[in-house]
Amino acid sequence: MKRSEVFAAQEKARQILAGAGISLTSQESANIEVADLGLDRLASEGLELVTYVNTDRYCAKELVLFPGQTCPEHRHPSISGREGKQETFRCRRGVVWLYVEGPSTPEIQAKVPKASKNYYTVFHEIVLQPGEQYTIPPDTLHWFQAGPDGALVSEFSSTSYDEFDVFTDPRIHRQPVIED
Amino acid sequence: MKRSEVFAAQEKARQILAGAGISLTSQESANIEVADLGLDRLASEGLELVTYVNTDRYCAKELVLFPGQTCPEHRHPSISGREGKQETFRCRRGVVWLYVEGPSTPEIQAKVPKASKNYYTVFHEIVLQPGEQYTIPPDTLHWFQAGPDGALVSEFSSTSYDEFDVFTDPRIHRQPVIED
Numbered sequence: 001m002k003r004s005e006v007f008a009a010q011e012k013a014r015q016i017l018a019g020a021g022i023s024l025t026s027q028e029s030a031n032i033e034v035a036d037l038g039l040d041r042l043a044s045e046g047l048e049l050v051t052y053v054n055t056d057r058y059c060a061k062e063l064v065l066f067p068g069q070t071c072p073e074h075r076h077p078s079i080s081g082r083e084g085k086q087e088t089f090r091c092r093r094g095v096v097w098l099y100v101e102g103p104s105t106p107e108i109q110a111k112v113p114k115a116s117k118n119y120y121t122v123f124h125e126i127v128l129q130p131g132e133q134y135t136i137p138p139d140t141l142h143w144f145q146a147g148p149d150g151a152l153v154s155e156f157s158s159t160s161y162d163e164f165d166v167f168t169d170p171r172i173h174r175q176p177v178i179e180d
Numbered sequence: 181m182k183r184s185e186v187f188a189a190q191e192k193a194r195q196i197l198a199g200a201g202i203s204l205t206s207q208e209s210a211n212i213e214v215a216d217l218g219l220d221r222l223a224s225e226g227l228e229l230v231t232y233v234n235t236d237r238y239c240a241k242e243l244v245l246f247p248g249q250t251c252p253e254h255r256h257p258s259i260s261g262r263e264g265k266q267e268t269f270r271c272r273r274g275v276v277w278l279y280v281e282g283p284s285t286p287e288i289q290a291k292v293p294k295a296s297k298n299y300y301t302v303f304h305e306i307v308l309q310p311g312e313q314y315t316i317p318p319d320t321l322h323w324f325q326a327g328p329d330g331a332l333v334s335e336f337s338s339t340s341y342d343e344f345d346v347f348t349d350p351r352i353h354r355q356p357v358i359e360d
Contacts, residue, residue: 059336088232
């Protein structure tokens with residue numbers, strides 16, 4: 001990902017957060033995480049994050065999704081015998097289509113990203129409007145996509161160990177690589 | 181606490197939450213918790229809460245404080261060998277004066293509630309403006325008060341066991357008693 005692309009995405013995320021009335025410290029604002037997951041098609045697959053706190057007991061983040069942007073399918077496995085991450089997504093703005101393990105919904109509302117369609121395998125649809133939330137059990141495959149206006153999602157969870165997330169798409173690496 | 185007082189406080193809390201752009205489900209809105217802590221002086225001591233989620237691993241709440249309203253001094257002890265609650269207060273609106281164990285601040289900004297002044301014993305001041313946060317270690321005495329415009333605070337924490345909170349004021353009971 002080019003540095004200029006990171007800056008542009010951060011600025012867009014800042015506007016969405018400010019528009020939702022969310023105050024950030026200047027340090028948080030300057031360090032909004034832009035995750036293209038190594039796929040280099042941020043507009044369709046990726047997300048933007050502000051991590052408020054991540055202790056050895058709990059974590060809280062804001063997730064920003066641009067219109068139609070998708071967080072690819074992944075799960076949070078156990079690590080060294082410690083149960084995988086449990087997380088609650090609470091929609092704040094926009095609509096979020098969330099997919100988890102379970103009976104497939106016949107006609108899902110999200111559009112599976114074409115370039116990666118073999119790596120989306122769970123299609124049990126949960127629709128989250130503002131004020132609605134859903135808790136994902138540990139080690140459960142899930143992916144989610146914002147509706148046409150983008151979305152803002154608060155994530156409350158047990159401790160995050162992002163580097164241990166298991167993505168279905170083997171091309172994905174969670175840690176960003178930024179080029180000048 | 182009279183039921184009519186609970187309803188009035190819920191309505192005030194709803195307005196503050198809506199004013200901050202926070203969407204609630206109709207069930208959450210109808211069940212905003214009004215905690216007068218058995219002291220029957222809600223305007224000076226007490227708080228209003230929406231608990232989004234409280235699993236066996238983490239918890240997330242919104243805390244509403246009316247202008248000058250104070251959450252009395254308490255701590256979260258270990259329970260059955262499990263470490264006490266760790267919590268992060270993130271100010272969203274207004275200003276919050278938070279007091280924790282540590283060197284006393286010479287001239288604190290909060291006004292200790294007169295009717296309970298013997299039960300406030302820690303005076304290390306932390307000022308939280310919107311976007312600022314502070315993490316309170318387990319089993320640490322703390323209390324907090326909203327500034328003149330009230331405040332809205334997001335609380336991210338380990339699991340809440342409110343019924344085991346230890347308040348410095350022995351007259352306090354955490355569970356509400358509502359009279360018709």
